Amino acid sequence: RRKLPYPPGPKGYPIIGNMGIMDQLTHRGLARLAKQYGGLFHLQMGRLHVLAVSTPDMAQEVLQVQDSVFSNRPANVAITYLTYNQADMAFANYGPFWRQMRKICVMKLFSRKRAESWASVREEVDSMVRAVMEKTASQVNIGEMLFALTRNITYRAAFGSLSHEGQDEFMKILQEFSKLFGAFNIADFFPWLDWIRGQGFNKRLMKARQSLDGFIDTIIDEHVRKKKSDKDNNKDESPVEIETETEKDMVDELLAFYSHEDAKNAFYDSQSTIKLTRDNIKAIIMDVMFGGTETVASAIEWSLAELMRSPEDLNKVQQELKEVVGLNRLVHESDLGKLTYLKCVLKETLRLHPPIPLFLHETAEDSVIAGYRIPAKSRIMINAWAIGRDPNAWHDPDRFNPSRFLKDGAPDFKGSNFEFIPFGSGRRSCPGMQLGLYAMEMSVAHLLHCFKWELPNGMEASELDMNDVFGLTAPRADRLVVVPTYRLNCPV
Numbered sequence: 352r353r354k355l356p357y358p359p360g361p362k363g364y365p366i367i368g369n370m371g372i373m374d375q376l377t378h379r380g381l382a383r384l385a386k387q388y389g390g391l392f393h394l395q396m397g398r399l400h401v402l403a404v405s406t407p408d409m410a411q412e413v414l415q416v417q418d419s420v421f422s423n424r425p426a427n428v429a430i431t432y433l434t435y436n437q438a439d440m441a442f443a444n445y446g447p448f449w450r451q452m453r454k455i456c457v458m459k460l461f462s463r464k465r466a467e468s469w470a471s472v473r474e475e476v477d478s479m480v481r482a483v484m485e486k487t488a489s490q491v492n493i494g495e496m497l498f499a500l501t502r503n504i505t506y507r508a509a510f511g512s513l514s515h516e517g518q519d520e521f522m523k524i525l526q527e528f529s530k531l532f533g534a535f536n537i538a539d540f541f542p543w544l545d546w547i548r549g550q551g552f553n554k555r556l557m558k559a560r561q562s563l564d565g566f567i568d569t570i571i572d573e574h575v576r577k578k579k580s581d582k583d584n585n586k587d588e589s590p591v592e593i594e595t596e597t598e599k600d601m602v603d604e605l606l607a608f609y610s611h612e613d614a615k616n617a618f619y620d621s622q623s624t625i626k627l628t629r630d631n632i633k634a635i636i637m638d639v640m641f642g643g644t645e646t647v648a649s650a651i652e653w654s655l656a657e658l659m660r661s662p663e664d665l666n667k668v669q670q671e672l673k674e675v676v677g678l679n680r681l682v683h684e685s686d687l688g689k690l691t692y693l694k695c696v697l698k699e700t701l702r703l704h705p706p707i708p709l710f711l712h713e714t715a716e717d718s719v720i721a722g723y724r725i726p727a728k729s730r731i732m733i734n735a736w737a738i739g740r741d742p743n744a745w746h747d748p749d750r751f752n753p754s755r756f757l758k759d760g761a762p763d764f765k766g767s768n769f770e771f772i773p774f775g776s777g778r779r780s781c782p783g784m785q786l787g788l789y790a791m792e793m794s795v796a797h798l799l800h801c802f803k804w805e806l807p808n809g810m811e812a813s814e815l816d817m818n819d820v821f822g823l824t825a826p827r828a829d830r831l832v833v834v835p836t837y838r839l840n841c842p843v
């Protein structure tokens with residue numbers, strides 16, 4: 352294997368390799384390089400091997416054919432520290448611990464059976480619609496409102512209540528975490544230069560984690576106290592009654608697996624049940640907040656922006672809503688299955704604007720793809736943005752055309768059509784997909800059913816800025832501002 356060549360890629364300099372083109376490590380930059388070097392190309396970043404995957408066949412190779420080798424997560428200094436040493440699910444390496452954490456998350460936190468999360472989507476969408484209603488015929492920053500909506504949904508699902516004071520504090524912590532995750536750190540590329548990192552960065556990391564500890568520890572303590580007092584009050588009642596009496600948030604669900612104050616690491620008890628520590632609980636809550644907030648908000652905002660640029664498609668969706676729901680009542684959950692064109696619009700949005708444009712994986716051992724050598728611990732960047740716009744897989748790929756999904760045999764995003772993987776595919780694919788889709792469908796259906804939408808100040812559709820910003824997600828660079836007019840014959 353060592354005699355095999357690395358995949359093709361731009362020529363680098365001695366020692367630093369391709370670090371001169373660090374600014375190209377975005378979905379757009381890597382897509383440009385892929386045009387020159389192909390669906391699998393190699394960059395050398397200091398000591399790090401980076402492989403960019405940009406075509407459906409190469410994505411299938413890493414996410415399906417050789418998935419057990421390609422399913423680890425890369426963790427830099429900041430990620431390791433801020434996830435309590437990969438004590439969560441999203442950054443844990445593939446293996447028995449990750450499998451257990453994923454099982455808990457899928458069954459206890461994201462499952463359709465956990466009605467509380469789904470109810471909070473409905474209630475928060477209702478309250479957003481009422482807020483828009485109060486501003487009809489004036490300019491509404493719908494982008495800001497959508498980000499607030501998904502923050503409220505995830506915050507409520509995680510902590511049960513919606514204290515605005517607490518939420519502001521928590522959002523500040525999340526923003527600092529996000530910046531630190533993305534901060535350039537020389538030690539990630541040259542470990543022997545770790546000493547340069549400086550005390551400033553270390554202090555920021557420590558401060559961020561202390562803030563999170565202070566915030567979530569208080570919430571965990573409150574939940575533990577409440578659980579104890581519920582138990583004391585219900586001593587004589589049957590356990591079944593206790594279960595149905597209290598609404599459980601995610602902290603409650605996770606506390607059911609909590610071991611005891613002194614445990615340093617997760618462990619299995621005598622019944623082979625995993626026991627979690629406080630660090631595990633905090634790290635999982637951060638996964639939910641990072642995974643479920645910006646992803647969903649940016650997808651909804653992009654779908655509205657694309658529809659504002661395509662009045663014909665906007666008209667088709669609103670006509671469908673008129674036929675399926677009528678104008679005398681609000682959309683119900685049971686209507687969603689019949690809104691075929693709306694679903695096509697959401698799929699087309701996810702194709703053109705996958706909320707997570709680059710998936711980050713790491714190889715567990717040496718491997719070979721297409722005759723090229725891929726060393727262990729290589730960083731793999733799967734470019735879902737480039738794959739969704741691959742001209743060999745999609746006709747007229749840059750055009751927003753939802754009706755392409757009406758055709759028989761059109762690809763679906765469940766993970767087996769590798770030209771369309773906004774939620775990933777295989778082991779590390781998104782466990783929150785159903786919840787995310789539900790929030791998207793409910794919000795877009797309500798907003799388009801209740802209101803007519805226009806751009807402000809006579810702005811032409813072609814003038815709408817469609818640039819994105821690159822980070823963990825790729826939201827619009829400018830929040831979408833629109834003017835709504837109420838269109839129903841009933842009150843909201």
Ligand code: HEM
Binds near residue numbers: 705780
């Ligand atoms: C439009 C909505 C969403 C999209 C497009 C999306 C997309 C993705 C993608 C592409 C991945 C990574 C795949 C990979 O690395 O191969 C992922 C992972 C993940 N997502 Fe989502 N997501 C969405 C909503 C959500 C929601 C609502 C939650 C939770 C409430 C969530 C939680 C997670 C978690 C925890 C992971 C890490 C899984 C693991 O590493 O095993 N996501 N998501």
